[in-house]
Amino acid sequence: MPDWQQVYLSLFEVLGKKVKRNQILAPFTSFRVGGPARFFVEADNIYDLKAALKIAQQFNFPWFILGRGTNILVSDNGFDGLVLRLSSGFSRFIVEGERIVSGAAVPLPELVLGALTNSLEGLDFAVGIPGSVGGAVKMNAGAFGKEIGSLVNRVTVLDSSLELKNLYRSELTFGYRSSSVKGVILEAELMLKRGEEKKIKDQMEMNFRLRKKNQPQGCFSAGSIFKNPPGDKAFRLIESAGAKGLKVGGAMVSPQHANFIVNLGKASSADIYSLIKEVRERVWNKHNILLELEIELVGRFEDGNF
Secondary structure (H helix, E strand, O other): OOOHHHHHHHHHHHHHHHEEEEEEOHHHOOOOOOOEEEEEEEEOOHHHHHHHHHHHHHHOOOEEEEOOOOOEEEOOOOEEEEEEEEOHHHOOEEEEOOEEEEEOOOEHHHHHHHHHHOOEEOOHHHOOOOOEHHHHHHOOOEEOOEEHHHHEEEEEEEOOOOOEEEEEHHHOOEEOOEEOOOOEEEEEEEEOEEOOHHHHHHHHHHHHHHHHHHOOOOOEEOOOOEOOOOOOOHHHHHHHOOOOOOEEOOEEEOOOOOOOEEEOOOOOHHHHHHHHHHHHHHHHHHHOOOOOEOOEEEOOOOOOOO
């Protein structure tokens, strides 16, 4: 184990009061659960990011990039390492003709609105998806049969050598809730198409109504828990296995959409994790299909994760 006091002193030397110790992560996640990060840094610029990651490499301790926390489950024990959150310097986007260049920390809803304001079509599917641009590109977020990967022309990353690198369309591959992007995403360039603002708005409103109708609203959740297996839908398998509405502690499989787990207000991360395992086991026993997580587990769980 590293000398954590020496790690803190090294971080503080270059980042000062930007370094926080034992920062509770629950408020930074859409599930509203999760324990403390040993160290937490909001990186305002590339200097902050590189300095923090250089120290992580020097002392060989784990680190994690936290976006808007909409696709993760953080352990009640927290994360024994460094959590980095991209901040102000990565939170802007520009529109140039049919091209949008966006920082990784820009909220996806903000980018969707920017596309609409500039009469650009292509992002209508993303209305209501709450994550950040960086996270959306990393996991190839999608809905209504469309995915953000089809729009990506370039991604700028900080690679494992802490060097800036541009990855262009020909170098990138996107799959179902996955991408080939390695490193920390800093910026993405999307290519859209000029359209009519009213038609774009109408499509967005229709998509949003469908999302509100079919997915739980006004509660703490992290979107779809499991990926859809080939040729089937996770929610159908979960319903068929009798897990819709199932509860563990303060966590429940949504009665509205069985692939959503909601925090009823006082759930622990352990409640949600136990419910995930129970759902997964029921589907396996009923259908002999092993559901794969769409969300990411952060920190240590009771049995060392899946």
